[in-house]
Amino acid sequence: MIFFLQQLVQGLALGSIYGLIAIGYVLIYNTWGVLNFAQGDMVMVGAFTVLVTYSMWGLPMYLAIPLAIVLCLVIGYIIELTAFRPLLNAENQRRLIATIGVGIFLRNLAQIIFGADAYPFPSIFGNKSMNIGGLVVVPQDIWNTVVGILLVVLLMIFLKRTRMGKAMRATAQDREAARLMGVNVRNCMSLTFVLASAIGGFAGMLLAPKYFVVATHGLTFGNKGFAAALLGGIASNAGSMVGGIILGILESLAAVYGSSLWQTAIAFLILFLVLVVKPSGIMGKKDVRKV
Amino acid sequence: MKKNQSNLTAAVGPNLAQRVYSVSRVWVILVLALVFPFLGANNYLLHMANVSMMFAILTISLNVLSGFTGLMSVGHIAFFGIGAYTTAILTTTYGMPIWLGFIAAGVVSALFSLLLGLPTMRLKGMYFSVATLAFGEIIYQIIKNWESVTKGTKGITKIPEITIFGFSFKSYDRFYYLMLLGLILVIVLTYNLKNSRSGRAMLAIRANDIAAEAMGVNVVTYKLVAFMVSAFFAGIAGAFYAHEMRYISPETFASVESSTLLAMMVVGGIGSIPGAILGGTVLTILPEVLRFIGDFRLVLYGAAVVAIIIFAPKGIGGLIDYLDELFSGKRHLHTKQLAKEAESNQDGSGEEGQA
Amino acid sequence: MSYILETKGVGIQFGGLKAVNDVNFTAEEGQITALIGPNGAGKTTLFNLIAGFYSPTAGKVYFKGEDITPLKPYQRTRIGLARTFQNINLFQDMSVMDNALVGQHCRMTYDPISAMLSLPNKHRQEKKSRADIMEILDFMGLADFADVKAGGLSYGKQKNLEIARAMATKPQLLLLDEPASGLNTQELDELSQRVLAMRDMGITVVLIEHKMDVVMSISNKIMVLNFGESIAFGPPEEISADPHVIEAYLGKEDEEDA
DSSP states (O other), X not given: OHHHHHHHHHHXXXXXXXXXXXXXXXXXXXXXXXXOTTHHHHHHHHHHHHIIIIIITOOOHHHHHHHHHHHHHHHHHHHIIIIIGGGTTXXXXXXXXXXXXXXXXXXXXHHHHHOSOOBOOOOSSOOOOEEETTEEEOHHHHHHHHHHHHHHHXXXXXXXXXXXXXXXXXXXXXXXXXXXXXOOHHHHHHHHHHHHHHHHHHHHHHHHHHHOBOXXXXXXXXXXXXXXXXXXXXXXXXXXXXHHHHHHHHHHXXXXXXXXXXXXXXXXXXXXXXXXXXXXXXXOOOOOOOO | OHHHHHHHHHHHOOOHHHHHHHHHHHHHHHHHHHHGGGTTOOHHHHHHHHHHHHHHHHHHHHIIIIIIXXXXXXXXXXXXXXXXXXXXXXHHTSOOOHHHHHHHHHHHHHHHHHHHHHHHTTOOHHHHHHXXXXXXXXXXXXXXXXXXXXXXXXXXXOOOOOEETTEEOOSHHHHHHHHHHHHHHHHXXXXXXXXXXXXXXXXXXXXXXXXXXXXXXXHHHHHHHHHHHHHXXXXXXXXXXXXXXXXXXXXXXXXXXXXXXXXXXXXXXXXXXXXXXXXXXXXXXXXXHGGGGTTHHHHHHHHHHHHHHHHOTTHHHHHHHHHHHHHHTHHHHHHHHHHHHHHHHHTTOOOOOOO | OOEEEEEEEEEEEXXXXXXXXXXXXXXXXXXXXXXXXXXXXXXXXXXXXHHTSSXXXXXXXXXXXXXXXXXXXXXXXXXXXXXXXXXXXXXXXXBHHHHHHHXXXXXXXXOHHHHHHTOHHHHHHHHHHHHHHHHHHHHTTOGGGTTSBGGGSOHHHHHHHHHHHHHTTOOSEEEEESTTTTOOHHHHHHHHHHHHHHHHHTOEEEEEOSOHHHHHHHOSEEEEEETTEEEEEEOHHHXXXXXXXXXXXXXXXXXXXX
C-alpha cells in the first residue's frame, strides 16, 4: 500500500507539471483555434532562461525566477507577432505547420547556444528526501505539486473574477461578440498567448532540478503536455490539470508495474484510446455537428 | 453554345512555342533525370539523389492523405518505418526474397493504416492530427523497445542489396535507376488517382466534407482509401530506404521526423505533386548544402518553414502552376474567360437561360 | 395518389427545442413543391431531415414509397435524392467541371485501383460523364467556364454551379435551398425558367424560397412552416388566401418589402 502511495505521490508531482504544460495548450487553442506545437519548446525555453539568470548571471533565486518569467513573456510575444498574428485568418493546416516551424527554430537555436548537453540545475525547494510515515518524499516534488495546482487555481480565479480575465474568456468564446461588447480583442489574444508562454516556461523551471535542462525537452514534455490537455478535454482549463495528474500517475504506475521502457508507449496508447472513445476528453462537452 | 466556345479557345489558344512547351516539358525533365548519373555524379551525389527520391515518394504519399483529403497527419513517418522494418525483418531474419519484402512493406503498412484509420475516421481536424501523433509515437516506441524482433536501438544490419534475376543493384548508379523507376510509377499512379472519381472524391472531402457527402461520396470509405494508398506508398519508400542504406535504426523513424515530412509537403505546396517532388528534394539537399554554416542550418530551416507558410501559402507548387500556365498559354485563357464574365455581369446580359 | 417524397409525423429536437415538429410533407412526382415560412421556422432543418444530415427524433421519411429514414446522406443521393445548400458550399479550389464531376461520383462505378492504373472502364465512364456534364453546364449557362475555378465565378454563377452539381447526380428529386437569394431580376427570371425546365425533364423539385413572386408563379403546391410546424399546405391561391398564413408570414413579408 505504501509502495502504491509512493507512486501516487510521484505521479502527482510529475502530473501537476504536465497539467501546467497542458493548460498552455488549452489557453492558446481556445483563443487562437490552433494547437501550438511550439508550446513544448516554450517549456524548454523557460528552463534555459532560468539557467541563464541563475546559473550564468548568478542572480539570487528570488530575482532569477521572475526575470526568467519576464524573458518568457517577451519571447512569447515575439512568437505571437511573427508566427501567429500574420496567420490569424489562414486555414488550420498552415497555422499548425507554422507552429511546428517555430518549434524547430527554438529547439535548434537552443542547441546552437547551449549545445546538446544536459545542464544540471540546483533544486529550488531542496532535494533532500524526507520520510513521512513511511513515504519517502522530496521537497521539490511536494512544492511542484502545490505550486502547480495553486497556479491553475489562481489562473481560474483570474479568468472568472477579474475584468481582464472575463474579457479574455469572452474573446476565447466568440471573438466577434467580444469585439461588439467593447473588448479589445487584439490585446486579449496577445495577453492569452504570452500568459500561456510564461506558464509553459514556468513549468520548465519546475522541471529543471529533476530532469536537467536540455534542448530536446520540448519534444519530450511537449508531447506529454498536450496528451494531458486532450485527456482532460481541450476546451477545459481545469480538465488539463486533471488530465496531467492522471497521465503522471499512470506513467509512474506503468513504470513500476509494467516496464519503464513502455512508459511512453502506454501514455500515448491511453491518449489514442481516449481520443477514439471520447474525443472531447474527460471533462469536455460533446460537440454538436453543424450543417 | 458549342461554336461560341471553340471560337473563344481559338482566339486565345496557345501559340507554337506554348504548344512545344506543353508537349515537351515532361520529356525534357525525364531525359535530364536519365542522364544525371553520366554528368559526373559521384557516389555521394547519387546517394543524395536516391534519398531525395525516397523523400519525394514519401511527400507524395503524405500529400494523398493530407494534401488531397485534408487529413493532417503528424505521424506519417511511422508508415515509412513500418515499411522499412517489414522488409528488413523478412529479408534478414526470415531470409525471404526481396521482391516479397517490397510487396509486404507496402501491404503491411497499408494494413497498419487501417488500424489507425478505422477508429479515427470520425475525428475532426486537430483531434485527428493528435491521434496520428500518438500513433507515430507508439510505433516508434515499439520499434525502439521490441528488441526480440526489431533489434531495438542497435538497429538491423546486413539488409541484403537488391538483385533482380542475379543482376545486382548494389552500386549507387544502378540503384538510382531502380529508384527513378519507382518514383515515376508513384507519380503516374498518383496523377491517375487525382484525376479520377476517387481522387476528386478526396479533394471534395478536403474542400467541404458535408457537400461531398451530399454529392453521394461515402466520406469514410474515401478517407480510408486515401489512408491505404498513402501508407502503401510510404511503406514502399521505406523498403527502398532499407535496401539502399542496408542498415536501419529507430532514430530515423522518431515521431519528430513526421514534422520534417509536413515541412516538405508545405514547402512544395499542399496538394501539388510536382511540389511534393521538389519539396522532398530541396529539403533533403538543403541541410547538406548548408552544412558549412553548421547547426545554424536547422534554425534557418525552422524560420524558412514559417516564412513560406506566411509569404508563399501555395509553396513551390504554386509557383510551378503559375509558370506552367503562363508558358503553356492556359493562364491567358483563364484571364480572358474571367474578363468575359466580368463584362457579361456588368451589362447585365448574363448567359442565356436555355429553357 | 403516389408521392415521390413523404414525411410522416417527422420531427427533431435540439435540447429542449422542437425545431421541426410532426410535419407531414409530401411532394408529387413531376411537380414543384415549395416550402416557405419566416426565418427560423425550420425549413432548412426539414431539408436536412429529408436529405439525411439529421436523424429525426420522431417520424419517418419515405422516398418512392420506401422508408429511407435509416439511410445516410450519400446513400440517399445514390437513390436519386439531391440537394443544394443555402450558403454556397462549392469546392472552391476545384474547376467548374471537377465540381460537377464530384456530383457524378455515384453514377460512375470504377474503383480506385482502376483509377490508378487508368484501365479502360475508367476512360469509358469518364468520357460519358464529361459529356453529360457539358450538357448540364450548358443548361445552367456555365459551358464557357468549365475550366475556371469555382471560387473565381461571380455569385450568380456560383449559385448556378450549386444547382448544376446537384443535377449531375442525376436526381429524381431535387431539393433547392433558397436558390433565388441574392440574384438580380434577370437572374431570377432565368432561375424560374430553369426550374420549370427541370420539372419538364421529369425532375421533381422541392424548394425553400423567400421570394414570394417566384414561389407563387412556379409552385404547384406550397407548405408554410411556422415555429417548426406546418400551418398550411395547398396550392398557391389557397395559401395566399389563408388567414393563418397571412398573419404568420405574408403580412410580415409585406412590411419588409415596403
